Amino acid sequence: MPELPEVETVVRGLRPRLRGRRICRVRLHQPLILRGRRTQFRRVVAGARIARLERRGKFIVFHLEGPPNGARRWCLIVHLGMTGQLFCCSPREPYQKHTHATFWLDTGKQMRFRDPRRFGRLELIPAARLDAYFAHFGPEILDVPFAGFARRFAGRRAPVKSLLLNQNVLRGLGNIYSDEVLFVARIHPATPADRLALPRLRRLYAAIQRVLHAAIDAEGTSFSNYVTAEGRLGNFQYRLRVYGREGKSCPRCRTPIERIVLSARSSHFCPRCQPRQRRGQPRPGPARRRPRQPDAGAAARGVCHAAR
DNA sequence: CGTTGAACCTGTTTGC
DNA sequence: TGCAAACAGGTTCAAC
Numbered sequence: 001m002p003e004l005p006e007v008e009t010v011v012r013g014l015r016p017r018l019r020g021r022r023i024c025r026v027r028l029h030q031p032l033i034l035r036g037r038r039t040q041f042r043r044v045v046a047g048a049r050i051a052r053l054e055r056r057g058k059f060i061v062f063h064l065e066g067p068p069n070g071a072r073r074w075c076l077i078v079h080l081g082m083t084g085q086l087f088c089c090s091p092r093e094p095y096q097k098h099t100h101a102t103f104w105l106d107t108g109k110q111m112r113f114r115d116p117r118r119f120g121r122l123e124l125i126p127a128a129r130l131d132a133y134f135a136h137f138g139p140e141i142l143d144v145p146f147a148g149f150a151r152r153f154a155g156r157r158a159p160v161k162s163l164l165l166n167q168n169v170l171r172g173l174g175n176i177y178s179d180e181v182l183f184v185a186r187i188h189p190a191t192p193a194d195r196l197a198l199p200r201l202r203r204l205y206a207a208i209q210r211v212l213h214a215a216i217d218a219e220g221t222s223f224s225n226y227v228t229a230e231g232r233l234g235n236f237q238y239r240l241r242v243y244g245r246e247g248k249s250c251p252r253c254r255t256p257i258e259r260i261v262l263s264a265r266s267s268h269f270c271p272r273c274q275p276r277q278r279r280g281q282p283r284p285g286p287a288r289r290r291p292r293q294p295d296a297g298a299a300a301r302g303v304c305h306a307a308r
Numbered sequence: 309c310g311t312t313g314a315a316c317c318t319g320t321t322t323g324c
Numbered sequence: 325t326g327c328a329a330a331c332a333g334g335t336t337c338a339a340c
Contacts, residue, residue, distance in 0.1 A: 002333065058334075082334055083318080098318080117317050119334060158311060166311095167335080174333055223333070224320075243333095264313060266331085 002058060002080040003174035004141065005215035006226050006234065010086055011055045013229025014111070017088045018062075022049045022106040030100035033115065035123040044074050044124055045103070056134055057141075057171030060086065063127065073127035081119025083225040087112060116225065141172035142212060150201050153193040160196060160204075161189035162263040172212070176221055179243045179268045181207045188274045189267040190260065195277075214239070242268040 002010070026045045028034055034041055048064040051073075055061070062076040078086060091110050101113040101122065113122065125133055139148060152169050153160070163169050164178040173181070182189050184207035187200055196204065220226060220234030227233060241251050246259040250270035260267050 006333080079334080081317090082332070115317095116319065117332085117334095119317065121335090156310080162311080165334090176333060221333075226333075263311085265334095 002082075002084065002220075002226060003177050004055075004058060004172035004212055005177070005218075005236065006220035007055050007058050007060060007080065008216050009219045009234065010080070010229050011053055011060055014060075014086065014088065015053050017107070017109070017229070018050045018105070018111065019052055020050065022066075023047065023064075023103050024106055025104040027102045028100065029102070030118070033100045033113070033118060033120060033122055035121055036125075041122075041124050045076065048074070057137055057167055058174070059134075061130065075125050075127050075130050075133075077121075077123045077125065077133070078113070079121045081115055081117060081121065083117040084113065084115040084120030085225065085227055087114075087227060087229050087231055089231070137167050138170040141170045141208060144170065146202070146205050149205050150198075153196060153201065156193040158193055159190045159262050160187060160193045161265075161267050163193045165263060165265065173208070175265050176240065176243045177211055177215065180241060181211050182267075183242045183269060183274060184211055186273050188276045189262055189269055191276065242270060244268065 023045055024047070026042060028038065028041070031038055044064065048066045051063045051065050053060065053062055058079065060078040060080075062078070064074045064076055078084075080086065088105075088109050088111050091104070091108070093110075095112075096114055098116040098118075099112050099114045100118070100120075103111040103113075105111060113120070138144075138152060149170070153163065156163055156169075161178055161182065164173045164181070165175065179189070181204065185200065185203040187196070187204060215221065215234075215236045218234060218236040218239065219228055219232070221236040221240065222233035223237060242257050245257045246268060247256050249255065250257055250273060253270065253272050255270055255272040257268055258271050260269075
């Protein structure tokens with residue numbers, strides 16, 4: 001469920017309820033969702049103060065101070081997986097099935113973590129290790145400048161859709177918004193990433209910013225599971241143009257939307273608006289392709305390859 | 309190294 | 325209606 005807009009919406013909803021508050025008590029109903037030691041988790045989290053919250057890619061990071069017995073600072077990292085929910089409610093609220101953790105707050109409220117499919121994870125790490133934890137991920141997709149964005153596609157032959165999903169390349173996009181972004185940018189999802197020349201790369205970059213900001217404004221996309229921190233549904237599901245619309249007509253040209261599988265994930269696109277390559281743009285045919293010498297300098301030069 | 313596909317889970321929808 | 329298969333917003337790890 002949760003991609004960048006959904007996670008951002010959850011963090012924005014939780015922040016005013018949690019910042020500066022203390023966690024009085026914690027209980028794990030399903031220990032398997034925790035990575036690392038359970039005793040340490042309980043010892044550190046119970047009594048800790050939540051100094052601040054942030055989103056990194058699709059992860060939620062709680063910066064914890066305390067507990068009183070230790071000077072160390074910790075980060076509680078939460079990933080919502082596919083069906084995870086993190087929300088505040090009254091202790092009197094009936095427990096829903098698949099609620100895996102409860103945090104009692106000094107406000108008298110609770111924060112609960114619920115996740116039917118159990119792909120979500122909680123993890124506690126020392127604050128000093130936070131940057132190392134995220135080091136192998138790509139840059140934040142809404143913060144990366146265009147040059148850095150373009151560099152990520154250099155020398156990559158995988159389908160552009162697969163790269164957009166790969167959090168080690170750029171972090172934040174998932175299956176829904178990758179399809180939406182490629183539609184807006186008019187790029188076929190199976191296009192090899194290093195075949196995108198500058199104009200299409202710029203369209204892709206602009207589409208990402210546009211679609212993600214619009215989705216954040218709409219508080220995300222709700223199908224069955226996703227809810228905001230207040231338990232409300234998002235609104236972007238009414239504005240999806242290709243995702244989940246196989247066989248329905250393209251909002252731009254009325255051609256039926258098609259679905260293909262890439263990296264074992266569904267990709268939805270308009271075959272007319274998103275052709276494999278634009279007409280009039282020469283493509284090296286297989287028979288006439290010049291054998292390219294291995295060129296280590298290409299990656300270092302960044303976007304130059306895309307301008308050819 | 310880059311890329312693909314299976315595995316991890318439960319719930320819902322689809323098709324016979 | 326009943327049942328099985330297919331599919332679902334993500335990540336990780338093994339294998340090629």
